[in-house]
Amino acid sequence: MNRRKKIVTKFQKKDKRTNAKLHKSKKPSYVSKAEREKLEKLTDEKVEQTTEQTAEPEAEQQ
Template sequence: MNRKKKMNNILKKKVKKSNAKLHTSNKPKYVSKAERARLAAEEENLQASE
């Protein structure tokens, strides 16, 4: 019984991982506060130079 259970668990894990890869999130990638500030400063410099 233990061998069957172990094999089933291994196979279930494999299926679960493959399904997780298929369903990607639509959430936007996280951008840190410092990175947002840096991007805003760069954009400000671009607009000022025009």
């Protein structure tokens, strides 16, 4: 019985691992607080640059 149980559990573990690889979690990965602040600064800079670029042609037209 013990030998059979070892073999069965071995295959169950293998099946469980392959199944886990097939069904990845849809949960987004964790982003640290410092990383979020960096991303926020980058997006703020991009927004400022785009607003400056759109403001320049308006000034030239007038």
